[in-house]
Amino acid sequence: MTTFVSAPGGSRHLLSLREATRDSLEALLIRAQAFAEGHYDHRALAGTAVCTLFFEPSTRTRLSFQLAVQQLGAHVLSFDASTSSTTKGETALDTLKNIEAMGVRGFVVRHRDDGAVAELAAHVRPGTCLVNAGDGRSAHPTQGLLDMLTLRQAKGNDFSRLRVAIVGDIKHSRVARSDVQALRALGAGEIRAVGPASLLPDDGTLDGCIVGHDLDAALDGVDAVMMLRLQRERMEEGLVDSLEDYHRDYGLTVARLKRAAPDAVVMHPGPMNRGVEITDEVADGPQSLILTQVANGVAVRMAVLETLLKG
Structure with a gap:
């Protein structure tokens, strides 16, 4: 299967990387690299409208998607749950269907809920595309x-040589799950x-x-250390003794970083x-790629939106 899920009526969605293939991921990454280098059509999605429908707070993801939409020449609508009719009891599906009716x-x-985006995707019109x-x-x-x-930019295309450590609150991390799925698909040599x-x-x-359980x-x-945020807001009970x-x-x-390879890179999805x-x-040191990740977020999201909405 490919990275994108096809739905009846010609819709396509990006819901997860669970069944992504190496070929589909590499194709997206090559396209995103071209965007990162400035090679794209600024009017690729002209006349198209995209809504950032966020029911949870966000800084990097929301803004980078909005910038990606604008860079491709589309209209962007920013939805804020705290000032919307959801505060009056409107469901997420009703909210989406009403915005969809506007074109x-x-x-x-x-x-905030597991599986919520897939559930919404099951009820959209033909030709409407969702990104999780x-x-x-x-x-x-x-x-x-x-x-x-x-x-890929830091270490090259051959992931089979990479030893990657993912550290911290993996249990509550959607980022960790997507990273593990992508690393597996790309053939990473070792995932710790x-x-x-x-x-x-x-x-x-x-x-x-x-x-x-031993970080050292x-x-x-x-070759790479992927740190994760301690997600106290998703914990139903105290799972660490103290910060x-x-x-x-x-x-x-x-x-601690000195134990890694001399050219190891450090990553973090934010917020830190x-x-x-x-x-x-x-975080601010020479081995950190944290701000590079943020910059790449725009290019990746441009590639995803163009692929979904233009084909």
């Missing part, structure tokens, strides 16, 4: 794609998943990964809890 063809949806901008703990496919583009036992999933997410051991010789203890055991410091999962010196 909007593309929707970029973020929702993060649903619950399930998936964040464009973040996974931009992370792969960032790794590390965190406290209470923050590691037992749902098959980490099948095929080397799973551990997991960092030995890795200080978490930083002591799982915070990335300059000293500085002093918790990562120190200022590492």
